[in-house]
Amino acid sequence: MLVMRLKLDNVFAFNDFEILLSYPKKIVGSTIDREFLSGRTNFRYKKLIILMGANASGKTTLGKAFMAIFNSIKNKNLIPVIKNINDPTKKASFTIEFVATTKNLYRVEAGISPPGTPDSYEEKDMEVSVKSVPISLADSYEMCAAKLDKLAVDNVPFHKALETIENFGGLFTYPSIEEKIPTFQELDKNGLLEILDSVLSVLDPSIQGIIKARDIKNSYVIKLGNHEVIIQDGNVLNGEILSSGTRSGIGIASMLAAIMAKQNGFYYCDEKFSYIHSDIEREVLAKMVEKLRDDEQLFFTTHNTDLLDMSFPKHSYCFLKKEQIGDTCTIRCINADDFLKRNTDSLKRAVENDLFSTAPDVSRIASL
Amino acid sequence: MQHYYQYFVEGETEAKMVQVLKTDFRCICAGKVKIHNVVEKPLSRGSFTSLRFNTTAILIFDTDTTDATLLNENITMLNSQPMIKRVLCIPQVQNLEQELMRSCDIHRIKELLSSKADKDFKTDFCKCNGLRGALLKHHFDFSQFWVSTPSGAFSGIPNNISQITILTDRSGKGRSR
Numbered sequence: 001m002l003v004m005r006l007k008l009d010n011v012f013a014f015n016d017f018e019i020l021l022s023y024p025k026k027i028v029g030s031t032i033d034r035e036f037l038s039g040r041t042n043f044r045y046k047k048l049i050i051l052m053g054a055n056a057s058g059k060t061t062l063g064k065a066f067m068a069i070f071n072s073i074k075n076k077n078l079i080p081v082i083k084n085i086n087d088p089t090k091k092a093s094f095t096i097e098f099v100a101t102t103k104n105l106y107r108v109e110a111g112i113s114p115p116g117t118p119d120s121y122e123e124k125d126m127e128v129s130v131k132s133v134p135i136s137l138a139d140s141y142e143m144c145a146a147k148l149d150k151l152a153v154d155n156v157p158f159h160k161a162l163e164t165i166e167n168f169g170g171l172f173t174y175p176s177i178e179e180k181i182p183t184f185q186e187l188d189k190n191g192l193l194e195i196l197d198s199v200l201s202v203l204d205p206s207i208q209g210i211i212k213a214r215d216i217k218n219s220y221v222i223k224l225g226n227h228e229v230i231i232q233d234g235n236v237l238n239g240e241i242l243s244s245g246t247r248s249g250i251g252i253a254s255m256l257a258a259i260m261a262k263q264n265g266f267y268y269c270d271e272k273f274s275y276i277h278s279d280i281e282r283e284v285l286a287k288m289v290e291k292l293r294d295d296e297q298l299f300f301t302t303h304n305t306d307l308l309d310m311s312f313p314k315h316s317y318c319f320l321k322k323e324q325i326g327d328t329c330t331i332r333c334i335n336a337d338d339f340l341k342r343n344t345d346s347l348k349r350a351v352e353n354d355l356f357s358t359a360p361d362v363s364r365i366a367s368l
Numbered sequence: 369m370q371h372y373y374q375y376f377v378e379g380e381t382e383a384k385m386v387q388v389l390k391t392d393f394r395c396i397c398a399g400k401v402k403i404h405n406v407v408e409k410p411l412s413r414g415s416f417t418s419l420r421f422n423t424t425a426i427l428i429f430d431t432d433t434t435d436a437t438l439l440n441e442n443i444t445m446l447n448s449q450p451m452i453k454r455v456l457c458i459p460q461v462q463n464l465e466q467e468l469m470r471s472c473d474i475h476r477i478k479e480l481l482s483s484k485a486d487k488d489f490k491t492d493f494c495k496c497n498g499l500r501g502a503l504l505k506h507h508f509d510f511s512q513f514w515v516s517t518p519s520g521a522f523s524g525i526p527n528n529i530s531q532i533t534i535l536t537d538r539s540g541k542g543r544s545r
Contacts, residue, residue: 325495339394352420353373355398357387363403366415 001168001265002045002297003098004141010092012061012084019333021046022141023315031311038294042140046315048289051301053320054360058331059301060174063268067172069096076159082112082121089114100168103135105144128158170266171258173251175274181234181254184218190261199253202280204246245275252284260291268299278306308348314340317347319358372423373399376406381464381493382428392500395510397532406442407433421451426532431518432462456528461516471513472506480506
């Protein structure tokens with residue numbers, strides 16, 4: 001599963017927002033392996049998207065928007081998107097282009113008009129079109145998108161239109177110290193214990209080991225000196241002794257395990273590393289990317305500028321910029337490779353000198 | 369060693385102008401921007417401690433007042449800070465509006481963004497979403513921008529714009545001064 005383009009208008013805080021996830025040319029010696037649709041070398045998509053930006057610039061919300069749209073398509077109704085329309089008195093819309101499991105590029109366009117009665121949307125308020133084209137051997141994304149532009153739209157009810165789409169899904173994780181792991185049993189079969197042991201023992205060298213609990217369902221026991229900490233379905237039952245970083249390591253290990261188990265194909269890892277040392281964040285990200293397989297995609301949001309000098313291609317880095325102009329809020333996506341063309345251009349230097357004008361305005365704090 | 373730039377600008381309009389020049393036109397060195405009127409307000413200790421080592425401080429200020437005492441004190445203070453590599457001054461003669469009128473094909477500042485009146489310019493400028501386009505529409509000439517030498521109380525202040533000018537913009541058009 002991979003997303004090639006998303007447009008949002010009046011959904012969450014996004015107005016006239018667009019993010020494109022293809023990249024223009026093959027990168028010689030790229031550190032990201034096979035960054036194209038399998039068997040379609042010209043169909044280049046961004047396998048890794050490192051999203052950065054100031055606080056409240058939309059990094060988490062973008063994940064929520066993806067999730068709402070995925071759920072709308074999967075459930076064949078637009079309620080998840082409707083719930084997040086910013087201004088219900090205005091039309092809201094989204095367009096998403098993606099490749100699910102077969103070699104077809106889908107474009108789903110939806111427009112939701114303001115309801116006749118407040119908060120009671122009816123089917124007549126919603127317009128959905130679904131188009132798809134097969135991706136031929138020599139096709140690039142741009143060629144397929146041009147073919148989609150030329151296709152006529154079938155006039156069918158929106159749930160009928162959505163039924164034509166193959167099943168797909170994604171894994172979304174959001175910032176929290178701990179969280180339930182809904183697929184614990186599946187991950188357990190795919191090596192979660194070993195990954196958890198490696199990650200947690202790096203986060204806290206005093207951890208002596210992790211074993212599977214005999215008497216408690218879906219549980220592990222962390223051995224730490226004279227103490228035993230129980231994790232059940234990802235929740236720490238008696239974790240006061242663990243540091244914030246170590247606790248957040250559980251969610252990180254499960255994300256890594258999900259990638260290694262090829263559980264989803266689309267991963268949105270949102271600021272899971274707020275409590276984690278920068279070196280560990282770099283190492284985990286490198287491992288996540290290394291373990292991504294064909295036709296998978298990872299979104300990774302962070303504030304850590306130490307990730308800027310990792311040897312990923314520049315097109316992997318996107319910056320969200322939010323501007324409040326009068327009553328209108330706009331969020332823009334700025335691609336690092338639009339600015340930095342030469343191999344020798346330092347992304348870290350550019351960001352630290354705020355070339356993209358995405359740094360927060362700290363003047364009001366400074367003037368206190 | 370990494371070199372950092374920190375702009376201290378007069379107000380919101382100058383902050384936006386610096387953003388457009390560094391990000392959209394790519395004709396000045398990129399750097400972070402803080403709004404601080406260095407002619408009217410002393411820089412506090414906190415203003416320096418958040419700066420990184422090897423920072424060039426760039427002061428952009430109006431010269432439509434008659435007292436440059438505080439500005440000189442701020443420059444002296446900045447120069448004495450170990451993290452500051454150098455201090456550069458960009459005096460606006462006499463303010464941003466006049467600089468823009470000299471570098472665009474307009475006679476009144478309200479013409480730049482089709483404002484109702486000159487007094488609406490600042491608000492419109494800050495609200496403008498396509499400033500690069502508006503400047504290009506009025507044939508903005510960067511070689512005529514921020515180049516005047518101030519007079520009166522500011523006559524001894526140098527204009528260091530050439531030290532932050534990048535010779536080419538995004539279109540590759542020459543920007544040499």
